[in-house]
Amino acid sequence: MTELQNLYRLQQADLQVEQLQKELKSLPVIAAFQQLQNEAVAAKKAVTEAENRLKDCKKKIRRLEFDLQQVEAEQKNIQAELYGGGHKAKELASLEKKAGTLKREQAGLEEKLLAAMDTKEALEQELPEVRKKYKKLYGKLLALQKSGNAEIHELKSRLARLQEEQETLKAQISETLLAEYRKRRAQYRGKPLAYIENDICCGCRVVISFTVKRSLQQSPDNTYCENCGRLLVPRE
Numbered sequence: 001m002t003e004l005q006n007l008y009r010l011q012q013a014d015l016q017v018e019q020l021q022k023e024l025k026s027l028p029v030i031a032a033f034q035q036l037q038n039e040a041v042a043a044k045k046a047v048t049e050a051e052n053r054l055k056d057c058k059k060k061i062r063r064l065e066f067d068l069q070q071v072e073a074e075q076k077n078i079q080a081e082l083y084g085g086g087h088k089a090k091e092l093a094s095l096e097k098k099a100g101t102l103k104r105e106q107a108g109l110e111e112k113l114l115a116a117m118d119t120k121e122a123l124e125q126e127l128p129e130v131r132k133k134y135k136k137l138y139g140k141l142l143a144l145q146k147s148g149n150a151e152i153h154e155l156k157s158r159l160a161r162l163q164e165e166q167e168t169l170k171a172q173i174s175e176t177l178l179a180e181y182r183k184r185r186a187q188y189r190g191k192p193l194a195y196i197e198n199d200i201c202c203g204c205r206v207v208i209s210f211t212v213k214r215s216l217q218q219s220p221d222n223t224y225c226e227n228c229g230r231l232l233v234p235r236e
Contacts, residue, residue, distance in 0.1 A: 003173055004221050007181055008193045008233045010169040013162050015190050020159045027155075029148035036141050043134035050130050054123040057116055064113040071109060075102045177221075184231075194230040204228035 078099045082092070170178065184192035194203030196216070201208055206227040208216075215223040216234060223232045 002221070003177060004193075004231070004233050005236055006169050006172045007177060008195065010166060010173065011181070011191060011193050013166050013169065014185075017159060017162050017166065018190065020155055020162065024152065024155050024159070027148070027151065029144065029151055033141070033144050033148055036137065036144055040134065040137040040141050043130065043137050046130045047127070047134050050123060050127045054120065054127060057120045057123060061113065061116045061120060064109055064116060068106065068109045068113060071102055071106045075099065075106065078102060180231075188228075188230060192230055193233050194225065194228070195233050195235060197235065201225040201228060201230065201232060203230040208232070 078095055082095050082099065173181075181192060188203070191203065194201050196202070196208065199208055199213070200206065203225060204227050206225070209226055212223060212226055212232070216232060220234055224230065225232055
């Protein structure tokens with residue numbers, strides 16, 4: 001195999017390496033993993049928020065129950081005083097007014113307590129659902145991560161083999177030819193070399209001239225297509 005043919009093989013290896021690197025960066029599994037991860041994070045946040053709301057609701061219920069007990073105890077004391085007798089009209093009016101205030105306060109506390117208990121019941125029904133949703137998403141995330149890791153590992157293994165091939169080929173090509181190749185890669189989108197098949201340049205699909213044919217015979221390592229300018233490579 002000639003040096004020029006090794007250079008062509010290097011060109012193909014370079015193109016495959018670049019393609020694999022692009023695939024690694026834009027793997028659908030990576031985008032899917034990111035989306036699923038965001039959903040799992042949101043679901044976990046929903047679980048935490050529901051747990052905190054339930055915790056706060058239980059605290060509120062205990063506080064309301066305590067306040068209600070205090071009001072009921074105070075009401076009993078007021079009632080005992082009212083029915084105890086011996087009060088002047090002014091004192092009696094004050095006690096009745098206070099009893100009315102306590103009764104309204106009791107009604108307000110009972111209403112708040114009922115609302116808090118309804119909220120608690122709703123949260124206790126909601127929490128298992130949000131936990132279930134998070135658990136399901138997390139399971140999917142782990143499964144996708146496992147399959148994604150396998151896919152990424154396969155691509156990285158192929159990439160490593162190609163990179164090893166690149167180094168082997170470079171060792172068989174002169175620095176002068178490598179420098180010329182690197183210089184011209186960008187101009188030809190990574191394909192500065194082209195095979196010749198049936199007297200046709202595979203880079204531009206134009207038939208090569210008699211002059212180029214003669215040049216290939218006399219200087220096979222330094223002949224360029226007259227149409228596209230690519231370095232021509234005779235078939236092995």
